[in-house]
Amino acid sequence: MASRSNQCTKKEAYRGPWTAEEDQILAQIIEIHGPKRWKTIAAKAGLNRCGKSCRLRWMNYLRPNIKRGNISDQEEDLILRLHKLLGNRWSLIAGRLPGRTDNEIKNYWNSHLSKKMKQKEKQSSRLLSAAQGSSPDKTLKPIELNKNEEERGKEEMPPKGDEDGESTRNKFSGDDLFNCFTEGPFNLEWMSKFLELEDGWI
DNA sequence: AAAGAGTCCAACCGCGACCAG
DNA sequence: CCTGGTCGCGGTTGGACTCTT
Numbered sequence: 001m002a003s004r005s006n007q008c009t010k011k012e013a014y015r016g017p018w019t020a021e022e023d024q025i026l027a028q029i030i031e032i033h034g035p036k037r038w039k040t041i042a043a044k045a046g047l048n049r050c051g052k053s054c055r056l057r058w059m060n061y062l063r064p065n066i067k068r069g070n071i072s073d074q075e076e077d078l079i080l081r082l083h084k085l086l087g088n089r090w091s092l093i094a095g096r097l098p099g100r101t102d103n104e105i106k107n108y109w110n111s112h113l114s115k116k117m118k119q120k121e122k123q124s125s126r127l128l129s130a131a132q133g134s135s136p137d138k139t140l141k142p143i144e145l146n147k148n149e150e151e152r153g154k155e156e157m158p159p160k161g162d163e164d165g166e167s168t169r170n171k172f173s174g175d176d177l178f179n180c181f182t183e184g185p186f187n188l189e190w191m192s193k194f195l196e197l198e199d200g201w202i
Numbered sequence: 203a204a205a206g207a208g209t210c211c212a213a214c215c216g217c218g219a220c221c222a223g
Numbered sequence: 224c225c226t227g228g229t230c231g232c233g234g235t236t237g238g239a240c241t242c243t244t
Contacts, residue, residue, distance in 0.1 A: 015214070016212095016214095017212070018212085018213090036230090037230095038229080038230075039229070051229080051230085052214085052230085053213075053214080055230075056212085056213065057212090057213085060211095061212080088233065088234090089233085091231075102231095102232075102233085103211080103213085104211085106233075106234085107210070107212085108211095110210095111209065112210095
């Protein structure tokens with residue numbers, strides 16, 4: 001593997017929460033040099049942080065136009081739909097939610113939505129088994145429906161390595177799909193409408 | 203009021219991808 | 224093509240905060 005050893009192993013590199021002063025310095029340096037060459041930025045800032053850490057701080061906190069605070073219902077809905085479509089590809093999902101970071105969405109998913117989904121699944125499987133009784137295979141359970149969507153995605157990409165089920169890093173690019181339609185940042189309403197449509201296709 | 207449990211979120215870690223020399 | 228350096232991603236952790244008993 002390409003030298004991970006260089007990444008963040010500088011033993012003296014400071015870890016832990018960022019101070020306001022560090023934020024300020026980092027922001028200044030990035031303003032001058034731009035948000036790239038993180039190792040250089042880290043060095044120039046003289047913060048004794050590794051580049052990776054600087055990048056993360058910038059991406060998740062210092063970047064302009066970052067929306068903080070509650071995720072709206074509309075955004076939540078969008079996350080759910082995008083997750084259904086893309087799996088755990090948080091950066092891709094975040095890319096469709098202006099002002100939101102992948103970390104934020106990932107956290108939100110892990111703390112809110114995954115629970116919601118589980119509850120929903122439980123509920124619907126209870127309903128199903130209550131309603132169904134005899135012929136189990138005609139109707140798709142919601143989970144299976146999700147699987148189908150994943151499969152649809154997979155069909156479009158070459159098989160890759162291990163099939164660990166959860167679509168981490170699958171090469172079907174939701175981006176490709178989105179890029180067909182847009183070049184700029186996404187308009188939430190438009191996106192929701194598109195996803196409504198997308199539901200219709202299934 | 204205090205303790206324990208649960209939740210949230212910033213930050214870290216490990217890995218694969220990409221790119222330049 | 225190969226190698227080393229760097230970036231970006233998703234998973235995980237740990238501490239601060241909030242809620243419940």
